[in-house]
Amino acid sequence: MPSTPVINLRRGHAVRHNGDVCVVIAHELKTPPRMASYVQMSVRSVATKKVSNLRLTSNDSMESVMLERIPHEYSYKDSAGHHFLHTETYDDVIVPQEIIDEVKDFLLEGQAYSLLFADGVVADIELPQSMEMTVTEAPEGVKGDSANNSNKTITMETGLVVQAPLFINPGDRLLIKTEDGSYMGRA
Numbered sequence: 001m002p003s004t005p006v007i008n009l010r011r012g013h014a015v016r017h018n019g020d021v022c023v024v025i026a027h028e029l030k031t032p033p034r035m036a037s038y039v040q041m042s043v044r045s046v047a048t049k050k051v052s053n054l055r056l057t058s059n060d061s062m063e064s065v066m067l068e069r070i071p072h073e074y075s076y077k078d079s080a081g082h083h084f085l086h087t088e089t090y091d092d093v094i095v096p097q098e099i100i101d102e103v104k105d106f107l108l109e110g111q112a113y114s115l116l117f118a119d120g121v122v123a124d125i126e127l128p129q130s131m132e133m134t135v136t137e138a139p140e141g142v143k144g145d146s147a148n149n150s151n152k153t154i155t156m157e158t159g160l161v162v163q164a165p166l167f168i169n170p171g172d173r174l175l176i177k178t179e180d181g182s183y184m185g186r187a
Helices: none
Strands: 003-005 014-017 020-030 038-045 051-057 061-065 068-078 081-086 092-095 112-118 121-126 130-137 151-156 161-165 173-177 182-186
Touching: 014 038, 020 112, 020 121, 092 121, 161 173, 161 182
Parallel strands: none
Antiparallel strands: 003 061, 014 020, 014 061, 020 038, 038 051, 068 081, 068 112, 081 092, 112 121, 130 151, 130 173, 151 161, 173 182
16 A cells, blocks of 8 residues: 555544554644654554554654445444444444444444444444434523523433533433534534
């Protein structure tokens, strides 16, 4: 595969590091004053699930690995792991807990996700841009406290904690941005 400059890599890209296929899980370009810029990134090995923190100059390159995105539907969790069902072939794929930890607040049964495969092994889960969720816990809004655009802390059905406007009540369906877990509006 071709070599890709590290400055062009983003979260979810697959690279080869120390002979192992890895997925970029964090990427940040840093430019300190009066110093050369560098890239601070974390990669997770697909085979061993070990996370490595790398600090590379902005001129460095890494070998890219082709990822295959296949739509799956989240089914359930048991002692073996989290089960995803291929929507066309009905094959059951078990995703290990190390990959689930990063997206656990956005897993809903019956929801469609894209599983990323590198060399035939699940490397990552790609979330949709936004998700529709139900509010399970929301404190009462204080009457008269709406003058200064205040928010309250609410809990969604997956356990995700979100800041939302005072008028949100338990049972409401909301759109949540998956990139940062923020409130987007009512669904």
